[in-house]
Amino acid sequence: MERKVRVRFAPSPTGPLHIGGVRTALYNFLFARQHGGTMILRIEDTDSTRFVPGAEDYINEALQWLGIGIDEGVREGGNYGPYKQSERRDIYRKYVKQLLDDGKAYIAFDTPQELEAKRQEVANFQYDASTRLQMRNSLSLPADEVQRLLDAGEKHVVRFKIEPNRDVVVNDLIRGVVTINSSILDDKVLYKSADDLPTYHLANIVDDHLMEVSHVIRGEEWLPSAPLHVLLYEALGWADTMPQFVHLPLLLKPDGKGKLSKRDGDRLGFPVFPLEWHDPKSGDISSGYRERGYLPQAVVNFLALLGWNPGDDREMFTMDELIKEFSFEHCSKKGAKFDFEKGKWFNHEYLMNMADDELAQVFKPVLAQHVDPAQFSDQYIAQAVGLVKSRVNFVGELWDQARFFFVRPDSYAEKDVRKRWKPETPDIMRDLIEVLRGIGDFTSHNSEEIVLDWIKEHDYHLGNVMNAFRLTVVGECKGPHMFDITELLGKDETIARIQAGVDAIHIIEN
């Protein structure tokens, strides 16, 4: 049966989208694009008590940053709206009524307190075929009593009437056939009295059906309720157009126990959110990949490989390549522990492979925190960045490594001074100034040749001279190739720095 591919990512706006959710969105997106299908973003805000302002905007911004495009949604529009569940009340009511009329669901009057009491009283209490007649509902109460309660405006929920002892089969594209007995399912609440909205289960099935979703790609935490969803499709008469289910393995904590949670980020020192999140209630700030200096392409590549592989040794993938290669056959069944070190490596690789002028643009905002970038040409910044990018993992670290290209050293590393600044050094440095002054072509290669000849000629200690030189120009004994630095800095600046160093550095005795 050929069916147009339509998938949805359906987060709840209860906080920032976390990295596991991002991966789910990514897989949905890859699958949609691969099949020329449609990617829907549906906001599942049926829990009014957990609504967090700003979360929906955050979700949109995060997906956009990562290049996960949405075809239909609250912002994008589409022919299957509204795309926010809280705006679909009338639709859900209609189907709840249908289930009630068909005898597939029933009204229950039990209060939360009564349910709580029952759970205290009976160990492992489950609201199902074996217990529902002991409860206060339209199945146990006489019809006129039910009507009286309804007329009196008594609070009530609608529960799904699950027929016991039936094997329910869920066909999962990653896990294969999963069979469970309906007796272990409880009569799930489909419509809540507390906020006059459906629960996830009902809203989800109704929306997926109405939006003609072909594949439900979601986290493994939904696998246990998948049989319930199958039953719901049947009860509503939609079994023949039921979507394919795909349950993705979870992202687990790096240090052992449980699935990766929103709290782990700051506890373990790495972001679990794509973007920095400012909690509107507590004021807490949680760090994000973007603000940490991650490139979105690197995050996408890294996340894609957490639970999926191409079947061979390749690891570097652009979004287009992922779209081409992605498949559920190569999705893992096993939860993946989140390996932050590997994420760093991916970012390093992307940073290394990025064109210098492109990287310079990303770096500019960081640079602006320290100096006025307008003092430097784009080309200068690009060259500086190009010389140091191999030694950083993040854009933010570029400043630490390239700082001396933008400001003169204001101090000199004591450890290096101790090691490399000898009594004869100032004189040698003064001579070096003269040597440099005489160089016409100040390019890296040419100055290197001249200076090394000069060192050889005087039989100086290469390491001592070069490191003293480096000390005056950089402020410490580290950084890229010395003459690449001087070429970019220019003759005047190089000489000025040596002079400043000679004036400022004093010998430190061991």
Added chain:
RNA sequence: GGCCCAUUCGUCUAUCGGCUAGGACGCAAGAUUUUCAUUCUUGAAAGAGCAGUUCGAUUCUGCUAUGGGCUACCA
């Protein structure tokens, strides 16, 4: 407790019955270098256990163990 899912190096994973079990991250050693990084070379490191099927099991089946998920008027 009940139900479901999973189980290859520390981590992410390849293998769709023939394996001297491959790759990557990380780690260690070495080479290169005026420094640091990059780069290159090398190394240590795995099939949870027990049965069964088979000429042959990492690959198939069962049991056990372990890990994970779910068990709300949350999603």
